[in-house]
Amino acid sequence: QDLNSLWWATVEKYQLVKRPPNRNEPDWAAKIHFAIAPCYYHNYMLGELLASQLHHHIVHNILKLESDENVSYVGQRKAGDFLAEKVFQAGALYHWNDMIERATEQPLTPKYFVNQFVKSD
Incomplete structure (x- = not known):
């Protein structure tokens, strides 16, 4: 071939x-x-799904904003505290899927990625 x-x-x-x-x-x-590293691409996608889900959770549940339009995490101590406490502090204590659910209060889902990047008319 x-x-x-x-x-x-x-x-x-x-x-x-x-x-x-x-x-x-x-x-x-x-x-x-x-x-030599065939798992890279699906790991990239998992990272994007997680980023979108964390972003949604931070905007709506931590910063208590209605929309993420023009949002910035700069100077938002609550956002940093959330990431430190719910994501980084656990280290390898939990399986990654459990950590996501503990941090965002739901299992990993593509819903927030789709909502972030596929705008409806």
Whole structure:
């Protein structure tokens, strides 16, 4: 199988990046995600889901704001205290999924990621 052609077909389809003209180098091999660390991409997605869920929880439950429009955590001691107490302080005491539920009062869900990045009309 021509892995480079497969790589560029995937890049063009999902990232909308065109293959440079006359390029025939093993670009696929430059991505450690495929060759030696295949778990990276799903870990990135888990991180994004967690970030969105933490953001929602901080905005609505810690800072008690109606919306995250123009929100900033700068100078918001409550946000830092929440992260220190509920996320970082536990260290490895809990399984990551349990930590998320303890911190945000619900299991990890894609709902907040979708709400943050997919705006309805």
